[in-house]
Amino acid sequence: xxxxxxxxxxxxxxxxxxxxxxxxxxxxxxxxxxxxxxxxxxxxxxxxxxxxxxxxxxxxxxxxxxxxxxxxxxxxxxxxxxxxxxxxxxxxxxxxxxxxxxxxxxxxxxxxxxxxxxxxxxxxxxxxxxxxxxxxxxxxxxxxxxxxxxxxxxxxxxxxxxxxxxxxxxxxxxxxxxxxxxxxxxxxxxxxxxxxxxxxxxxxxxxxxxxxxxxxxxxxxxxxxxxxxxxxxxxxxxxxxxxxxxxxxxxxxxxxxxxxxxxxxxxxxxxxxxxxxxxxxx
Ligand code: NAP
Numbered sequence: 001x002x003x004x005x006x007x008x009x010x011x012x013x014x015x016x017x018x019x020x021x022x023x024x025x026x027x028x029x030x031x032x033x034x035x036x037x038x039x040x041x042x043x044x045x046x047x048x049x050x051x052x053x054x055x056x057x058x059x060x061x062x063x064x065x066x067x068x069x070x071x072x073x074x075x076x077x078x079x080x081x082x083x084x085x086x087x088x089x090x091x092x093x094x095x096x097x098x099x100x101x102x103x104x105x106x107x108x109x110x111x112x113x114x115x116x117x118x119x120x121x122x123x124x125x126x127x128x129x130x131x132x133x134x135x136x137x138x139x140x141x142x143x144x145x146x147x148x149x150x151x152x153x154x155x156x157x158x159x160x161x162x163x164x165x166x167x168x169x170x171x172x173x174x175x176x177x178x179x180x181x182x183x184x185x186x187x188x189x190x191x192x193x194x195x196x197x198x199x200x201x202x203x204x205x206x207x208x209x210x211x212x213x214x215x216x217x218x219x220x221x222x223x224x225x226x227x228x229x230x231x232x233x234x235x236x237x238x239x240x241x242x243x244x245x246x247x248x249x250x251x252x253x254x255x256x257x258x259x260x261x262x263x264x265x266x267x268x269x270x271x272x273x274x275x276x277x278x279x280x281x282x
Contacts, residue, residue: 002250010267022061025277032092032277033087033273034063034090034091037065039070045097053065077111084116085113092273118276120172144264158203160204163194185201198214199218201220202223202224206241211241216250223250225255227244227255238257240256240260244257
């Protein structure tokens, strides 16, 4: 049976440390602040924003949520970002994705001051990450790296496979593993012989958003499996991309869903907000 990589416990530990750090910052008159922009009424986005607000409250981070209607004009969002960029009480800004179709997502992301870009989606921060000079890291892949570190999982020299090549998870994940010395294969929907590629993995990160994609015949014994996928099965229960029940019998270590990468993502967002607040006064 695989070792369970518990992201819930680790995220609590990280948040407890951040709480102490925030108290110290407040003694120096630094009050970390996060602005979240939510456009439209996507139910999943509303839940994510609610979780982010709750985490801020628990840690003592000042948070402001800006809720705009689904028909909000691009100009309105750009003006809001301009005012948040200039707001001294706000150190982190995130725009909850996805945005409604009529909004140019790239334009919105590029309008965020890179110093306040706590999601690390701005091309300047993505570029820094690629050249190994990142100061802030995208929350989900950063959460995965923290899990690997906490459980002393060696990355350098390992064969890693990342399934998914989105700008939010797959691509930065591959870059971070590569920067840490892994040999990385990135798979996506057009990859041929997916099973053969995954069988070569010593570390497997699945971020496809496809329940049941990774089956036991696709993994080699001892593999470290990180399941980033968050899906709902037919009964409405949360499930990852991996057939946890069977794969956990052959893997060396595995993250559960829920309780794996999910809670780490929010903890990393809180960490990035504290880093951004600290850096502004450097
Ligand atoms: P996304 O933008 O939809 O990207 C999915 C990626 O998976 C794409 O690159 C796609 O390939 C690839 N893919 C889809 N089906 C595949 C298949 N059958 N075989 C191989 N590759 C396949 O999603 P995302 O935003 O990266 O998120 C991925 C998953 O992670 C979702 O379930 C999401 O809910 C979850 N997520 C979790 C967290 C967390 O905190 N745990 C955070 C963010 C996202 P193409 O590029 O070729 O289309």
